[in-house]
Amino acid sequence: MKPLPPQVTIVEVGPRDGLQNEAAAIDTxxxxxxxxxxxxxxxxxxxxxxxxxxxxxxQMADTEAVFAGLRRKADVRYSxxxxxxxxxxxxxxxGVTDIALFASASETFSQRNINKSIADSLKDYAxxxxxxxxxNMRVRGYLSTAFGCPFEGDIDPARVVEVTEALFEMGVxxxxxxxxxxxxxxxxxxxxxxxxxxxxxxxxxxxxxHDTRGTALVNVYAALEEGVVVFDSAAGGLGGCxxxxxxxxxxxxxxxxxxxxxxxxxxxxxxxxxxxxxxxxEPQLGHxxxxxxxxxxxxxxx
Amino acid sequence: MKPLPPQVTIVEVGPRDGLQNEAAAIDTxxxxxxxxxxxxxxxxxxxxxxxxxxxxxxQMADTEAVFAGLRRKADVRYSxxxxxxxxxxxxxxxGVTDIALFASASETFSQRNINKSIADSLKDYAxxxxxxxxxNMRVRGYLSTAFGCPFEGDIDPARVVEVTEALFEMGVxxxxxxxxxxxxxxxxxxxxxxxxxxxxxxxxxxxxxHDTRGTALVNVYAALEEGVVVFDSAAGGLGGCxxxxxxxxxxxxxxxxxxxxxxxxxxxxxxxxxxxxxxxxEPQLGHxxxxxxxxxxxxxxx
Numbered sequence: 338m339k340p341l342p343p344q345v346t347i348v349e350v351g352p353r354d355g356l357q358n359e360a361a362a363i364d365t366x367x368x369x370x371x372x373x374x375x376x377x378x379x380x381x382x383x384x385x386x387x388x389x390x391x392x393x394x395x396q397m398a399d400t401e402a403v404f405a406g407l408r409r410k411a412d413v414r415y416s417x418x419x420x421x422x423x424x425x426x427x428x429x430x431x432g433v434t435d436i437a438l439f440a441s442a443s444e445t446f447s448q449r450n451i452n453k454s455i456a457d458s459l460k461d462y463a464x465x466x467x468x469x470x471x472x473n474m475r476v477r478g479y480l481s482t483a484f485g486c487p488f489e490g491d492i493d494p495a496r497v498v499e500v501t502e503a504l505f506e507m508g509v510x511x512x513x514x515x516x517x518x519x520x521x522x523x524x525x526x527x528x529x530x531x532x533x534x535x536x537x538x539x540x541x542x543x544x545x546x547h548d549t550r551g552t553a554l555v556n557v558y559a560a561l562e563e564g565v566v567v568f569d570s571a572a573g574g575l576g577g578c579x580x581x582x583x584x585x586x587x588x589x590x591x592x593x594x595x596x597x598x599x600x601x602x603x604x605x606x607x608x609x610x611x612x613x614x615x616x617x618x619e620p621q622l623g624h625x626x627x628x629x630x631x632x633x634x635x636x637x638x639x
Numbered sequence: 640m641k642p643l644p645p646q647v648t649i650v651e652v653g654p655r656d657g658l659q660n661e662a663a664a665i666d667t668x669x670x671x672x673x674x675x676x677x678x679x680x681x682x683x684x685x686x687x688x689x690x691x692x693x694x695x696x697x698q699m700a701d702t703e704a705v706f707a708g709l710r711r712k713a714d715v716r717y718s719x720x721x722x723x724x725x726x727x728x729x730x731x732x733x734g735v736t737d738i739a740l741f742a743s744a745s746e747t748f749s750q751r752n753i754n755k756s757i758a759d760s761l762k763d764y765a766x767x768x769x770x771x772x773x774x775n776m777r778v779r780g781y782l783s784t785a786f787g788c789p790f791e792g793d794i795d796p797a798r799v800v801e802v803t804e805a806l807f808e809m810g811v812x813x814x815x816x817x818x819x820x821x822x823x824x825x826x827x828x829x830x831x832x833x834x835x836x837x838x839x840x841x842x843x844x845x846x847x848x849h850d851t852r853g854t855a856l857v858n859v860y861a862a863l864e865e866g867v868v869v870f871d872s873a874a875g876g877l878g879g880c881x882x883x884x885x886x887x888x889x890x891x892x893x894x895x896x897x898x899x900x901x902x903x904x905x906x907x908x909x910x911x912x913x914x915x916x917x918x919x920x921e922p923q924l925g926h927x928x929x930x931x932x933x934x935x936x937x938x939x940x941x
Contacts, residue, residue, distance in 0.1 A: 519935070522897070522898050522901025522902060523860055523898070523901075523902065524901055524902040524903065525901065548853070548931065549931065549935045550894065550897050550931050550932050550935050551850070551853070551856055551891075551894045551897075551930075551931030551932065552856060552894075552897070552898060552901075554853055554854060554856065554857045555856045555857040555859075555860045555898065557857075558825055558857045558860060558861070559860070589853075592852065592853045592854075595824070595852050595853075595854070596824050596825070596854060596857065599824025599825075599826055599827065599854075600824060600825065600826040601826065628853075629850065629851065629852050629853030630852050630853065633821070633851045633852050
């Protein structure tokens with residue numbers, strides 16, 4: 338068996354993908370404190386906000402203020418989701434150096450989520466990417482519903498490869514292949530990664546799992562075995578709650594670190610400091626964070 | 640990479656390891672209904688109770704009544720935990736054909752849990768096994784704290800191999816290597832299984848994981864890659880609650896089935912029927928069951 342990679346990079350998406358799925362409104366100062374704590378914990382990549390319409394995603398309405406207030410560390414990349422050229426302009430004004438685009442592998446999900454066909458979204462994103470690259474920004478592409486769609490069910494892996502290729506063609510440096518509704522199993526992960534590796538450089542593939550059905554860690558493990566070295570996760574499993582409608586938490590950074598630390602795979606991120614950052618935010622969320630590790634620690638402390 | 644096994648056997652331990660760790664008292668009729676539903680779902684091995692002291696484990700005090708009331712299916716093995724010769728006598732009277740012994744890889748855990756040194760417990764178990772085998776019973780050995788001990792921390796894998804060998808020497812047909820406190824990571828699983836495979840027949844090794852830190856599924860996956868084909872799990876993740884003191888749930892059968900079904904590994908067990916059995920019991924537990932799959936379904940239904 339091939340050895341696992343000795344080192345991986347975690348992209349911390351809690352402040353964006355996590356918080357945008359929380360019902361509670363988190364004040365700007367708390368968001369900044371969270372991001373700064375996560376950077377202090379050793380994270381080098383943090384998605385800090387989204388320049389989307391505050392009408393559609395009120396949780397991200399203060400992204401300008403977050404970037405303005407943030408004391409940025411030189412060795413940390415703080416990214417923001419950008420849906421279109423208007424969003425890019427806002428990001429540019431905020432001094433953002435890393436943007437992310439949100440594409441989909443499911444036609445229905447694309448229509449419902451961003452109100453565009455996949456083809457139209459890619460055409461528009463190509464324009465955004467071109468402008469961003471000309472301004473020396475780095476561009477990441479999310480590829481949502483890559484392992485299944487809440488509307489369409491199974492997604493043809495060939496389609497995933499196709500959209501991934503299209504994203505790389507427009508100059509993104511990385512595609513985050515995403516299990517948006519947390520339904521992937523490791524067999525799918527292995528099969529899809531082998532298809533992708535035949536078409537695009539695997540070093541440009543990140544994986545983004547949600548732990549809805551408890552399979553996020555095993556999916557990471559299957560991806561590690563295929564040589565993937567970039568994984569998304571959210572502090573505490575932000576964005577999900579076991580007992581809330583639509584429970585769909587991101588893989589918790591703590592849970593990911595517990596496994597990676599055990600496997601001896603270095604990340605540069607300190608688990609205790611991440612845990613402290615999650616715990617500091619928890620009282621404002623109105624529910625316990627779903628991270629299994631946090632729950633185990635809470636139980637032990639009682 | 641070696642292909643995964645096409646078929647595995649699940650040992651359903653919810654009615655014993657699960658219920659003995661629940662605070663709520665479950666009446667005998669409900670236990671019988673649970674066991675019969677799990678057998679109807681396709682399970683062929685179910686641990687139905689324990690002939691232990693009702694003073695120490697009141698949840699198992701009605702094991703005689705459970706076995707007396709149970710309509711047994713011919714193709715299902717209903718086992719019971721037996722701590723000593725007195726327990727074996729009770730099991731024999733109850734018409735039990737499959738017993739399980741509970742050994743430990745940690746000296747301190749052994750002392751605290753069964754008030755005996757490992758060596759003394761093995762001596763006593765050898766006597767129990769001999770009597771049971773003479774009566775044509777099948778004997779399983781649990782090996783607890785194989786991946787870590789709440790008192791001692793790390794456990795020497797050589798010690799695990801040693802106790803496993805001792806169990807096989809006394810005639811057990813299977814050793815359930817157990818992560819009692821749910822702290823194993825997949826690197827440990829792979830390493831320990833390779834040591835074990837060099838010493839004992841791997842077909843006799845079952846793995847028993849708790850999902851305390853969310854690693855149970857990935858540990859199963861690592862074990863599948865090594866060729867293990869028997870896994871323990873508990874309906875709904877019985878025996879644990881995310882928000883209760885000592886949260887230490889068994890791997891949920893539903894979560895295990897979600898992954899195995901996805902991987903195309905056959906078990907003969909119907910996930911929907913297991914889910915229905917868990918749901919039927921849930922109101923009596925006083926807390927939601929920790930299975931991620933059950934939680935995802937509950938969220939969807941809201």
